[in-house]
Structure formats: structure tokens, C-alpha cells
Amino acid sequence: MKMNSIKISFVTALFFLTSTVTFAQDFQGKAYYFSKTPMNLGAWGARLSEQQKKQVEDRLKNRLEKTYILTFNKTESIYKEDEKLDAISGATDTWGNNFSPGPLYKNVKTKTFVQDQEFYGKQFLIKEELQTLEWKIGTETKQIGNYTCFKATCKRTDFDVSWWNFSWDRLRNNYVENKSDSIKTADVAGLKSETLKEEIDMVEIEAWYTPMIPVSQGPDDYWGLPGLILEISVNNTTLLCSKIVMNPEEKIDIEAPDKGKEVTKKEYQEIISVKMQEMRDNRGRNSGRRP
Template identity: 35%
Template sequence: MTTVIRILILVLAAGFTAVNAQDFQGEAIYRTQRKVNIKLDSTKMSGEMQKQMQEMLKKQFQKTFVLNFDKEQSVYKEELSLSTPQPSVGSGMMVQTLGGGSQDILWKNTKEGRFVNQTDLMGKIFLIQDSLPKLDWELKKDTKYIGQYTCYKATLTREIEVVKSGISINGDKDLSEDKTTKETQIITAWYTPEIPVNHGPQKYQGLPGLILEVNDGSQTVICSKIILNPQNPIDIRAPKKGKEINQEDFDVIQEKKREELIESFKGRGRDGESIQIRIGG
């Protein structure tokens, strides 16, 4: 069945001559949404305050990203907007989220099989350069429309390590112990062969069509707008700012920084101090 689907998609893709032009470029706008489910000390925070915090955190993770692409390369970065004040939840308590910064730029070259990721880790810019991981997608026969485009379903199954960090409220109930577990993650993607490039948002790629939607179980990334061959040429180049490093070494540094951060905030939260919450990133 997978072979039949792949042949059908290739036949459909061959019909779109405009996309096959040498100077073909495109721009796709994506919006992100993340499930937020945190446990807080109910003796120090009312149900209404917890509900307000959940809503504020959801808004923190509702972002807009732009993917610029041609036949071989793509650049994915956050669409910059005016900064907003950190949300607060009564009693002077401030909620701050920790994760990727607005300076993050991900460049991929699917023909050469490599990427360059400029990322901000606690105020320090790194330039991660490495090979693109091979994603073992399983093509499905399911279809649906996203906007005007017919999309096909694909799934990716992998084992991941999940670190769950708790939160300490006013130092009275310690929820700050880390728990690391292994989980099976099923990622669902929807791609359209009507735009036959193998790009996608974030670190997803490798399907016979532009990926318009991805869901990893906790986060959904969905395309809201596509512009093909825009009037003004798009500059698609790899970022160059930051300390050069490969992905494996960066992961070690990131884990060390995370442990230091969790340790530094254990027991805090007294007298209206801010609560640091790390989700993803």
C-alpha cells in the first residue's frame, strides 16, 4: 500500500510545472499550539488561579513561524512581534517560561542532508551544525484538506526521553524533583504533493510534499498561509552567528544547564517571587 501511495503522489507532483521551475521559491506561515498540564500546590493556589495560569501558559506557546524555501533549502524562524509583559497571576506572583528564543534560526539543505541551527540557550548563542537525521516516515492512505491543498497522512514512531520537572510553590510543598522516563512518541504529519518539496516546520522533513501540519502529542504546528513564487525574491541562507558546535555536544551542554537551573530554583517562590516553569525547548 505504501508503494502505491508513493507512486500516486509522484504522479500528482509531476503535474505541477510551476513548482518544478529552477527559480521556484515559497513562504509558509505556521502557528503553534501546545497542551499545558501542570500540577501546583492546591493549598497555596486556588482552582481559579491555577486555571488563569494554564491559560497564560497556553498563550505563551501560541507563536507564529515563517518557513522560506526553495527546491533544496529552507529557513525556519519565529515571526518577530512586539514583546509583551510577563504574565502575572494575583498576589504579585509572576510566571516566566523558559525555552527557545526569538533569535533561533533553523536552516536545512535536504539535498546535502545537513542543517545549521542558530539557537539561544540562556542568553548564549550557539550555532549547531550537523547532518539531518533520517526520519522513517510511514505513509498512510488517509487524506484531508488544509486550506485548498489535498494532504496525505504520514506517521513517525520513536522512543524519546522525557524529563518532567515539578514546581515548588512558596517552599511549602516540594514538587521540584525531576523524573526521567522513556516514552513512545507517535508524530502525525500531513503533507501535500501539490507542493513537491520535502521541507517542513521545525526539524521535520523528508516527505514527498510540503508538510502543512505536525502533531507530536503535546504540540500542534499548522500552516495558515502559503505564498508560492512571491514577487520579491527570498533570501535563503544559513545563519552564521554563534559558537559552532555539533548536536551531540550541544545536547550535553543543554542538559547541564537545565540541571543547574532546576537546582538554583529549588525552594524558591517565597514572598511573591517568580516561579520558573520550563516546558519543552
């Protein structure tokens, strides 16, 4: 699939002839995105043969290449992964799902952010005010399918772009005092938000939006531009829209998730950090037992 290839299907060609009021009240759209993340095996990968690298790449394909669906109207949207079976095992990526973003609802009018996260069978509901992004809109343009797109950039903290994921480095760096690389579960459990260091690592975000679809929506929690975001690059991952369907025959109710324990992003990060450290400690104790 070419990166600049996008198929556009419409229920009716009269969509572009409708009034702004009708557009705002009655329409619904679905945008399909696919993600591409290069595989980086580091020093370990340098020791592998090309065949071994190919086997690893095939095994990690579900984590490196994903498909998402953004269902949107003028003010609301639901963004979620379109899960697919592993081509090798015939199963979904259960482990990877613990550290993937869950279904996300956002309302750009009320600035509502609600994300459904499941972590090892427990349901969480992350609720916060939708973060305002300080976009810098440029004059550079490019064509994505039938759409003329404009470039925009902004900066976000590393935490903001990956709070749902887990990193041992982040866990260590969150301590005001790091006495060793070994972190006790009791210490992690007692960690409070006020003791966390402010994230200072900034990530450059590059987006391409089209005013031809005048909604302030985009994939994930990106929004705030005068048109639908069709492409966005964050770190080494690029999300690109591959298909848009306006006014689909089967519409869905765009509603915020409402089941799960309500927490903030930082509270959720603390919860999964505690759990991962507990699992690590348990593995260490079990491996140390004599048969």
C-alpha cells in the same frame, strides 16, 4: 481560527503552469504555521478556580500558542519563530526563548542541518547531518484549505523531538548510575556522551502533506515526504499551516546560520544541563545564607 482554514495567496496564477525545471530553480515559497499546545496544570491546577486558570492561561499564552514561518525552495528552507509581544507585559518571552528551538536551516539535497540556538546570551551553532525519517505513508486523506493532504506517520526518540529543551527528569535519567535525586554540578560537567543512556522512549509523529506542492520540506526538522507538510502533531502539540505565499514579491536569501560555537545536539544538551544545575546550586547556597 479554524484548524482547517488556510488562506492561499499567489503572486501569479501561472505558477502551476510553469515547467518542473522553472519550479525547481526559480521559485520560493513561505508557509505560516501556528502551534497549539493544551495547558496541563496537573494536580496543582485542580486547586485553582476557573478565573485563576484563565489568568494562568493568559500568562502562558505566548508559550502555548506560537507562530512560525517556513521559507523554502526546492531543496533548502529556513524555519523560525515569528516572535510576538506578550499581550499582558508587552515584552517578549525571554525565559521561554532559552528553551525554544532557534532558526533552523535544512538542505534536503545535501542533508545539512544547522540550527542557531541562544542560551542566556551565548550563541551556539548545532550542526549535524539531517536525520532521515522512516515515514509510513498511508492512503487516508483530508482537505486542508484548498489542498488534498495525505497522512504519514513515523517514530522518533523523545530526545530527537525536544533536544533543545531542558528537563530535570532527562538529566537524572541520563546517568548510568543514579544514586540520588540530587545531582552535583561537577558530576554533570564530567558527563560524556558515551556515558549517556540510549533514549528508548519513542514518540509517534503524525503528518499531513500535500503533493500539490511537490517539495520535500516541512516545519521544524521534518522532511522526506513527496509534498509540503501542512500539519504535524508531536506529543500534545500540533503545528498547522494557516497561510501559504508562493513566489513572494520580497524574496530572502536562504542561508545557513554561521555564528556561534559549533556543537552537536547531545553536546548542547549537556551544556545547558550544566548551566541549569549551576543556577540551582547557586540559588540553594544563597537561600541558605543568614542575613
